Amino acid sequence: MLTALAFALALGLAFFVVKPLLAAGTDEGTLPVDVTLETDLKRRRLVVYDNIQDLEFEYRARKIAPQDYQTLRETYTTEAAHLISESHEVDRQSTEEAFIEREVAARRVRRKAEVVPDYTCPKCGFENPLPVKFCGECGAKLGVRD
Numbered sequence: 001m002l003t004a005l006a007f008a009l010a011l012g013l014a015f016f017v018v019k020p021l022l023a024a025g026t027d028e029g030t031l032p033v034d035v036t037l038e039t040d041l042k043r044r045r046l047v048v049y050d051n052i053q054d055l056e057f058e059y060r061a062r063k064i065a066p067q068d069y070q071t072l073r074e075t076y077t078t079e080a081a082h083l084i085s086e087s088h089e090v091d092r093q094s095t096e097e098a099f100i101e102r103e104v105a106a107r108r109v110r111r112k113a114e115v116v117p118d119y120t121c122p123k124c125g126f127e128n129p130l131p132v133k134f135c136g137e138c139g140a141k142l143g144v145r146d
């Protein structure tokens with residue numbers, strides 16, 4: 001009993017210690033716990049855009065040879081295009097998921113609206129929980145409907 005109490009107390013303490021750490025993670029530069037594929041793709045895309053901007057700047061400042069500039073620019077552009085199409089794919093998938101979820105929800109509503117077979121005994125009023133021909137309480141014959 002006492003050990004269970006101590007355990008529960010330790011668990012509660014651990015929760016209060018860990019919780020602010022998790023919350024702080026999103027504000028600082030550390031990787032947030034709930035990073036999704038979508039946000040990760042966006043972050044990577046922004047990094048590539050940054051790289052392209054830096055490259056343009058260095059090229060205009062003549063810090064980089066034209067040939068190197070062309071090669072790097074092509075690499076970055078290809079990567080950006082790749083990341084964009086990946087983002088579109090993720091978008092498409094989440095749209096499909098939303099569609100499926102809506103369909104399932106609509107089907108659930110329809111199923112609920114369907115008439116549930118009633119096995120309530122007309123003689124004693126007992127609500128038989130299973131499809132039965134005779135009342136489980138008084139043995140009267142039930143008019144089976146479906």
Ligand SMILES: [Zn+2]
Binds near residue numbers: 121138
């Ligand atoms: Zn009955």
